[in-house]
Amino acid sequence: MSRIGNRVLKIPAGVEVKFDENNTVIIKGLKGELRQSFSPLIAISLEEDGLVTKRTNEIKHTKQLHGTTNSLLSGMLIGVSVGYKVELDIVGVGYRAALAGDKINLSLGYSHPIAYQIPKGVTVEIPKPIKIIVSGIDKQLVGQVCAEIRAYRKPEPYKGKGIKYSDEKIIRKEGKSAGK
Incomplete structure (x- = not known):
């Protein structure tokens, strides 16, 4: 049932x-x-x-x-x-996002900037260079856009650098320990 x-x-x-x-x-x-x-x-x-x-x-x-x-x-x-809203946080020195018309310019530590085209039906706000707010009426489309943005630099487990959901908890690993 x-x-x-x-x-x-x-x-x-x-x-x-x-x-x-x-x-x-x-x-x-x-x-x-x-x-x-x-x-x-x-x-x-x-x-x-x-x-x-x-x-x-x-x-x-x-x-x-x-x-x-x-x-x-x-x-x-x-x-x-009501609509749907998802917040993404960018963690890392020099990592930032900027809004340019209908594109998001992402600087994520690569040798080149990344330009992400925002699809229709979704609005993106960047109140701070390290915060992205994606909102819209279609739950699936909002989630897909967030997943695509996050896929450019997923958070890594050692320092936690990358793009993460604001409510996501990154499980940290311990780094190398010095020799005896």
Whole structure:
């Protein structure tokens, strides 16, 4: 039994839900509009309590899609009403970021600067040269942009230098010990 799939999703104030052909759900809110197509194996309906997802059969694959569909719908409802925000910290001497139009210029200790093109649907703020704030309505896109930026210089375990999520804890290793 899927507990995630069986939950009823409350629709926040100011959010409008529409259904299109091929099991496509369109959700409009204060922040924008999201559109997603779902499997026909999951029936999505709008009831007085909120959005409800139901399985059409009891096959294992359908059960797997049930919770996933409900979680994706929940993410869409939160995205159009509140939005998502992820903060990245840059740690290291001389490591910094700067915003230049629709690109982020990163200096991460390489022989060349890195220019990252910001995709549409995501806004990036750099309040300090060592802090990047990525925000948007699409949870998956915000997470993907953060992962791509972080991949340029992942935090290393000895000094902790690199790009890390602000709530990430880097497990440190002990360096070489001197000979006896």
